[in-house]
Amino acid sequence: MEEFIGAWTARHGKSRDRLLPLLHAIQEEAGYVDDAIVPAIAQALNLSRADVHGVITFYHDFRRAAPGRHVVKLCRAESCQARGGAAIEEAAARRLGVPMGETRVDGQLSLEPVYCLGLCAIGPNALVDGRPVARVDAAALERIAAEVAA
Amino acid sequence: MTRVFISRDMASIALGADDVARAFVQAGCEVVRTGSRGLFSIEPLVEVETDEGRIGYGPVGPQDVAAVLDGTHGARLGRVDDLPFFAGQQRFTFARCGVIDPLSLADYAAHGGWRGLEKARGQSPQMVVDAVKASGLRGRGGAGFPTGIKWQTVLDASAATKFIVCNADEGDSGTFADRMLMEGDPFCLIEGMAIAAHAVGAGHGYIYIRSEYPFSIAAMRAAIDASAHIVAPFTLEVREGAGAYVCGEETALLDSIEGKRGQVRAKPPLPALQGLFGQPTVINNVLSLAAVPFILAEGAEAYAAVGFGRSRGTMPVQLAGNVKHGGLYEIGFGITLGELVNGIGGGTASGRPVRAVQVGGPLGAYFPPGMFHLPFDYEAFAQAGGLIGHAGITVFDDSVDMAHMARFAMEFCAAESCGKCTPCRIGSTRGVEIMDRIIAARVPAQSGAGGQIAPSRNGVLEKALYSRAPDRIDVSVEAQTRLLRDLADTMKYGSLCALGGFTPYPVLSALDHFPEDFGAPAPIKEAAE
Numbered sequence: 001m002e003e004f005i006g007a008w009t010a011r012h013g014k015s016r017d018r019l020l021p022l023l024h025a026i027q028e029e030a031g032y033v034d035d036a037i038v039p040a041i042a043q044a045l046n047l048s049r050a051d052v053h054g055v056i057t058f059y060h061d062f063r064r065a066a067p068g069r070h071v072v073k074l075c076r077a078e079s080c081q082a083r084g085g086a087a088i089e090e091a092a093a094r095r096l097g098v099p100m101g102e103t104r105v106d107g108q109l110s111l112e113p114v115y116c117l118g119l120c121a122i123g124p125n126a127l128v129d130g131r132p133v134a135r136v137d138a139a140a141l142e143r144i145a146a147e148v149a150a
Numbered sequence: 151m152t153r154v155f156i157s158r159d160m161a162s163i164a165l166g167a168d169d170v171a172r173a174f175v176q177a178g179c180e181v182v183r184t185g186s187r188g189l190f191s192i193e194p195l196v197e198v199e200t201d202e203g204r205i206g207y208g209p210v211g212p213q214d215v216a217a218v219l220d221g222t223h224g225a226r227l228g229r230v231d232d233l234p235f236f237a238g239q240q241r242f243t244f245a246r247c248g249v250i251d252p253l254s255l256a257d258y259a260a261h262g263g264w265r266g267l268e269k270a271r272g273q274s275p276q277m278v279v280d281a282v283k284a285s286g287l288r289g290r291g292g293a294g295f296p297t298g299i300k301w302q303t304v305l306d307a308s309a310a311t312k313f314i315v316c317n318a319d320e321g322d323s324g325t326f327a328d329r330m331l332m333e334g335d336p337f338c339l340i341e342g343m344a345i346a347a348h349a350v351g352a353g354h355g356y357i358y359i360r361s362e363y364p365f366s367i368a369a370m371r372a373a374i375d376a377s378a379h380i381v382a383p384f385t386l387e388v389r390e391g392a393g394a395y396v397c398g399e400e401t402a403l404l405d406s407i408e409g410k411r412g413q414v415r416a417k418p419p420l421p422a423l424q425g426l427f428g429q430p431t432v433i434n435n436v437l438s439l440a441a442v443p444f445i446l447a448e449g450a451e452a453y454a455a456v457g458f459g460r461s462r463g464t465m466p467v468q469l470a471g472n473v474k475h476g477g478l479y480e481i482g483f484g485i486t487l488g489e490l491v492n493g494i495g496g497g498t499a500s501g502r503p504v505r506a507v508q509v510g511g512p513l514g515a516y517f518p519p520g521m522f523h524l525p526f527d528y529e530a531f532a533q534a535g536g537l538i539g540h541a542g543i544t545v546f547d548d549s550v551d552m553a554h555m556a557r558f559a560m561e562f563c564a565a566e567s568c569g570k571c572t573p574c575r576i577g578s579t580r581g582v583e584i585m586d587r588i589i590a591a592r593v594p595a596q597s598g599a600g601g602q603i604a605p606s607r608n609g610v611l612e613k614a615l616y617s618r619a620p621d622r623i624d625v626s627v628e629a630q631t632r633l634l635r636d637l638a639d640t641m642k643y644g645s646l647c648a649l650g651g652f653t654p655y656p657v658l659s660a661l662d663h664f665p666e667d668f669g670a671p672a673p674i675k676e677a678a679e
Contacts (some may be wrong), residue, residue, distance in 0.1 A: 015409075016408065016410075017408050017427075018324075018409065019409035019410075020389070020390070020392060020406065020409055021389070021390070023392070024361075024392070025388055044411075052498045053552060054411055055409070055410065055411055058394065058411040058412065058413075058568075059391075059392035059393055059394050059411075059412070059650040060393035060394060061361050061391075061392035061393035062391070062392060076560070077323030077324075077512070077562075078323040078324060078469045078471065078508055078512060078544050078555070079323045079324045079471040079542075079544045081555075081558070082471035082472040082544055082545060082546045082547075082550070083472050083499065083645055085472060101645070114362060114393075115321065115323065115395060115562070115566075116321060116322070116323040116362065117159045117160070117362050117363075117567075118160065118161075118320060118325070118326035118328075118329040118363060119160065119164050119326065119363065120323060120324045120326055120468065120470030120471065120476070120535075120542065120544065121161075121190045121326075121469060121470045121471070121473060121476020122161060122164065122165060122193075122327070122476065123189050123469075123471075125164065130364065132160050132161075132163055132164035133164055134161065134164035134165050135165070
């Protein structure tokens with residue numbers, strides 16, 4: 001990972017404002033930002049480890065542990081709630097076999113909350129491995145379950 | 151070869167537009183991917199170019215290709231512009247959205263693009279600022295601060311380096327106008343930012359886009375590359391957010407660009423004087439900046455000619471939630487809430503009666519149908535105890551439990567608080583606890599058990615959820631409601647920014663307009679209806 005960080009900073013610079021783009025790049029590469037590489041990040045951008053830790057833990061996007069092989073994000077915001085989002089959330093947790101906000105024990109998938117995807121007239125909405133899915137109902141849940149079983 | 155137009159807006163793709171587009175390509179059509187027209191009940195929408203204009207069909211699936219191409223498909227809509235949903239709009243900002251290929255410079259120029267920038271560059275910076283002032287444009291992000299005055303402050307500040315920052319951290323549920331514009335007409339935003347740069351003397355700009363909008367990020371990056379030679383020497387870059395709602399607050403957003411935790415700064419100093427990296431900074435919402443090309447090209451008078459009171463110009467209203475015809479409806483200020491929800495939106499999607507609408511996202515007030523006479527106007531909404539915000543309207547039918555929505559508002563604030571000020575950080579958590587007590591206390595009353603502890607619940611929790619001294623707390627609904635109002639007052643006046651300061655809006659409006667959900671008697675006017 002140190003090599004990756006070195007190559008990245010050589011290309012994009014090492015000023016402080018590069019921290020978020022670097023964290024995004026690391027997460028894109030490794031799936032999460034391991035606590036073990038915090039010192040390398042701090043060193044690369046000339047920041048304290050506490051500073052980097054503070055930024056990683058502030059933002060919901062940055063994971064500190066590996067996610068499941070598939071990631072299903074389900075919107076919990078008001079507009080999706082108005083369209084039955086809470087019931088779908090329960091059904092999804094049951095059907096996919098993992099509580100909201102957790103990774104299934106077999107590591108196959110993570111079910112994560114998201115607060116608004118901007119598809120507010122066609123909810124409840126989900127992101128399945130980055131692909132947007134609207135009007136999630138029981139049938140759509142079955143399709144998602146089949147997709148993430150692979 | 152037949153030309154067909156299919157949206158590649160994230161919402162259209164979520165409804166299956168990619169599969170439809172693939173099917174038309176396989177059928178030998180030339181497929182132009184556009185932004186979304188903005189009416190989601192007809193998506194995926196396919197428009198076929200004919201001698202009579204672009205004829206729309208929707209919703210259609212990949213199996214409908216043949217029927218669409220021979221014109222026999224049952225979902226034939228005719229010319230999309232003539233549909234009532236579109237005919238009644240005043241599309242100033244969204245004129246091109248859904249019509250053109252978003253990344254075609256030729257399309258953009260052919261539809262009036264860059265005329266505003268050309269005009270601006272022929273004028274002095276002060277003249278451009280004066281035009282924006284004269285248009286009456288106010289911040290579309292929610293605060294409604296006059297855009298021209300903000301620009302004047304930055305123009306008057308003397309500094310070698312100034313920045314233009316576009317706030318595209320559209321985190322409010324029920325809003326998607328920024329996303330639609332960035333995906334459907336990204337050059338419009340770039341042109342608005344280039345005009346702002348000329349007006350205040352800025353050399354570099356940032357567009358801060360939330361990570362939940364991957365399609366917008368890709369569209370803006372591609373558009374920036376394609377138009378770099380036109381806006382030069384002004385340069386632009388996209389910064390991706392990381393899932394923090396509070397970064398929609400302008401000073402938290404600036405800290406986030408600087409690579410820090412997205413914590414709110416105390417004001418003053420204003421960002422206009424000491425903003426990004428301590429330099430004078432124009433920070434505006436996507437819709438404010440995207441309104442500027444029209445104002446410069448068509449004249450400030452043309453923009454100010456529509457509107458209501460001190461709210462001039464148009465607002466891209468977003469109809470969302472449980473609504474039949476949801477989508478984007480750009481119209482001059484002054485249209486009533488009822489016209490929007492019932493007239494244009496067609497009531498609920500579920501077919502049940504509308505019980506409440508939340509206007510302005512998670513920090514906006516809930517209004518009952520009894521207040522649907524309210525005109526869409528900054529001042530009118532403020533007077534009614536609410537806000538327009540980013541003009542998202544989320545519709546709820548009669549199955550909604552308003553106490554749960556009030557609890558959710560507090561829960562959301564607790565999850566998203568940046569932690570800098572105490573009323574927001576601690577108050578939101580205490581608010582969730584109070585709402586839990588109210589929700590727990592109202593159940594026996596409703597079931598006629600006379601306030602007895604229900605056997606299914608833990609006795610201590612019932613007495614005073616979360617309290618270390620449960621016996622000393624009055625857990626009656628009346629006492630907890632008083633406490634909730636007191637807490638809301640502290641949050642409203644004691645918080646540093648709108649997150650903690652406005653969370654009381656949904657909570658108190660739910661309590662005031664729907665007291666029956668909080669274990670109190672229903673208001674008389676509702677009983678009479």
